[in-house]
Amino acid sequence: MPAIVRIVDLVKNYYMGTQTVHVLKGLNLTFEEGDFVALMGPSGSGKSTLLNVLGCLDRPTSGSYFLGDVDVAQMSDDQLSEVRSTYLGFIFQSYNLLPQYTVVENVELPLLYQGIKLDEKTKARCVALAEMVGLAERLDHRPLQLSGGQQQRVAIARSLVNDPHLILGDEPTGNLDTKTSVEIMQMLRELNRSGKTIIMVTHENDIAEWARRVVRLRDGRVESDTRNDTRMVMEMGR
Amino acid sequence: MNAYLQLSPTNPALIGLVVLLVCGLGAWLVVTGRILTGGGAAKVRRSVSLAVKSLWLHKLRSFLSVLGIIIGTSAVISLMAFGEGSMQDALADIKRQGATNIIVRSVKPPDDSATANRSFVTSYGLNAKDLSRFSTFGDAISRMVPIRVQPTEARYLERMSNARVIATVPGYAEVNQLEMSRGRFLVEADDHEIKNVCVLGSEIADKLFPTEDPMDNSVILRSMRFTVVGVVKERMPTGGSGGSQAAEEYNRDIYIPFRTSLARFGEIIFTRSSGSRSAEKVNISQVTLTVDAEVDSPTGRLKVQAVGDEIKRMLDKDHYKRDTAVTVPLDRLEEAERAQNRFTNLLVLIASISLVVGGIGIMNIMLATVTERTREIGIRRALGAKRRDITMQFLVEAVVQTTVGGLCGVLLGLGMVFTVPVVWKLIAGSALPAKVHVPSIFLSLFVSIGVGVLFGWYPAQRAARLDPIEALRHD
Incomplete structure (x- = not known):
């Protein structure tokens, strides 16, 4: 499998007044295309910071971040926006839907910034995605009329609308009960099986078990990097 | 020239407006340029509908924040209209007195009584030579009306009344807008044939002929008979203004042909008032020259001024005693226009302040909105929005607000x-002239759009500069 994400000596420091906080202390990681990765670690381990860097929302202090073949580490703000818009999809813990928009409009949102023409075709695509995540009956509902699980499904549909190379999840089940979490994880695994690369942050072991690979961070360094037993992953699907 | 803003570099209203205009225009160009390079008309429509949508979420707040713009725009438009209305009203008054006229009068030199010349007869003023000199202007002067004023007793049978005998030419009726109630005014033939005819003012006609018909009867002036050929309609006396134009009371006047006066009464005018008597040798009391020019065109005005200056120069050269005075009513007209312009500019300046205040209101609300919608900004940024897209979003919201506000203001102002004026008439009973000043509509609309860009810029920039991660974490 070709590498879709390769980070080399990734360092991220935060400057708080005169103090420098070393969050990521020289990470080297490679994620392959079609993989399903769970980033774990205690709070303060740097997993969220890593996800922000991977999501092009933040720039590393030093080191390289190759997304595909391109080093995006030192790109300008506008270029990073472009990368997010074209190659990345986001799923957040708190769903982050816009309350004034309907389900379909929320799904459509990333297309707004792609500079493409919004017409019946793109609309049909958004409707299809919403139907795919099981919201065919609720196309014109607003987020506040939906349950948490339904909102997260809207977010998943939204993350797919630009056909991204990489989907990033920031504790996608963090606000959901166990049953709904399983539903969401099943959906993510389906996506992964259809070829999408997914990287998600979680601190729950049973959620991490859905992933193929688990990377544990501690104090800004990789603590362990394990592959889940394929057999076990298959069993969970059953 | 009826331009509203006076084009002088020291005019504060003008400077303010120009600065606002230039800023607004510049920012507007930048914005439209960005919109157009960023995807054309569809994108404009999309961002406008987006803006309308989020403004609609907070209808009352949007309305309140735009209220300042509405008031400012309507104030500009209505103040301009009332200013323009009253100005045109006042100017029409002056124009009625003949704005292209130049009035040359004979005045008694101030030091004359002290001179060693121990004559009873004081001699001063315009004479026939001046008249012929005036005619060297040729076509520039379309009409020349000399008058010669003599206070005289007028008699008919046993009735007698003090009158002012004005010897003049037919053009006088036109210059002074006299209207006849009976008969005719003087005609050319009266002058040429030195006829003893006269036209009576309404009051004098009533006094001398309370019961009889004055027409074709004879009035005795200085023991000479003058046949009445007409009676002038009653006319409101004109007010004198600042000593430059004497008040004239037309109703006690008797008009006789100019040459008749010279031939019958001679050059010396005797006046007798309450025991004292004086004799003055005055050929012509006053000449009204009408310049052939259009009062509403700048070239016409220049022409009037030029002729006026030339006449002054001409008279200065010849009348060393300074016994003439030249009045150009146009000066008064322009003075009035200037005063009115100053006044209107001041009003507009005050109204513009409310536009600026409205802009500050918008900025205030926008800043609050940006804080409130921080998370939305974060979401949009995460989903691929560039800083520019966020700037545009908020800027368009501000501009949509001020444009709609400006339009409402224009409608309210109109x-x-x-x-x-209708209500005013009902309540106060007097007319309140108003005339819509069309450029002010476009100006205020344009300025309110500019205010939106100007005051929306900073909040929009602030929104765009938010760190996406921070913004996403914001509650």
Whole structure:
């Protein structure tokens, strides 16, 4: 499998007044295309910071971040926006839907910034995605009329609308009960099986078990990097 | 020239407006340029509908924040209209007195009584030579009306009344807008044939002929008989203004042909008043020259001024005693226009302040909105929005607000222009002239759009500069 994400000596420091906080202390990681990765670690381990860097929302202090073949580490703000818009999809813990928009409009949102023409075709695509995540009956509902699980499904549909190379999840089940979490994880695994690369942050072991690979961070360094037993992953699907 | 803003570099209203205009225009160009390079008309429509949508979420707040713009725009438009209305009213008054006229009068030199010349007869003023000199202007002067004023007793049978005998030419009726109630005014033939005819003012006609018909009867002036050929309609006396134009009371005047006066009464005018008597040798009391020019065109005005200056120069050269005075009513007209312009500019300046205040209101609300919608900004940024997209979003919201506000203000202002005079008339009983000043509509609309860009810029920039991660974490 070709590498879709390769980070080399990734360092991220935060400057708080005169103090420098070393969050990521020289990470080297490679994620392959079609993989399903769970980033774990205690709070303060740097997993969220890593996800922000991977999501092009933040720039590393030093080191390289190759997304595909391109080093995006030192790109300008506008270029990073472009990368997010074209190659990345986001799923957040708190769903982050816009309350004034309907389900379909929320799904459509990333297309707004792609500079493409919004017409019946793109609309049909958004409707299809919403139907795919099981919201065919609720196309014109607003987020506040939906349950948490339904909102997260809207977010998943939204993350797919630009056909991204990489989907990033920031504790996608963090606000959901166990049953709904399983539903969401099943959906993510389906996506992964259809070829999408997914990287998600979680601190729950049973959620991490859905992933193929688990990377544990501690104090800004990789603590362990394990592959889940394929057999076990298959069993969970059953 | 009826331009509203006076084009002088020291005019504060003008400077303010120009600065606002230039800023607004510049920012507007930048914005439209960005919109157009960023995807054309569809994108404009999309961002406008987006803006309308989020403004609609907070209808009352949007309305309140735009209220300042509405008031400012309507104030500009209505103040301009009332200013323009009253100005045109006042100017029409002056124009009625003949704005292209130049009035040359004979005045008694101030030091004359002290001179060693121990004559009873003081001699001064315009004479026939001056008249012929005036005619060297040729076509520039379309009409020349000399008058010669002599206070005289007028008699008919046993009735007698003090009158002012004015010897003049037919053009006088036109210059002074006299209207006849009976008969005719003097004609050319009266002058040429030195006829003893006269035209009576309404009051003098009533006094001398309370019961009889004055027409074709004879009035005795200085023991000479003058046949009445007409009676002038009663006319409101004109007010004198600042000593430059004497008040004239037309109703006690008797008009006789100019040459008749010279031939019958001679050059010396005797006046007798309450025991004292004086004799003055005055050929011509006053000459009204009408310059052939259009009062509403700048070249016409220049021409009037030029002729006036030339006449002054001509008279200065010849009349060393300074016994003439030249009045150019146009000066008064321009003075009035200037005063009116100053006044209107001041009003507009005050109204513009409310536009600026409205802009600050918008900025205030926008800043609050940006804080409130921080998370939305974060979401949009995460989903691929560039800083520019966020700037645009908020800028368009501000501009949509001020544009809609400006339009409402224009409508409100026009409504005021059309309703206030009616109400005013009902309440105060007097007319309140108003005339819509069309450029002010576009100007205020344009300025309110500019205010939106100007005051929306900073909040929009602030929104765009938010760190996406921070913004996403914001509650």
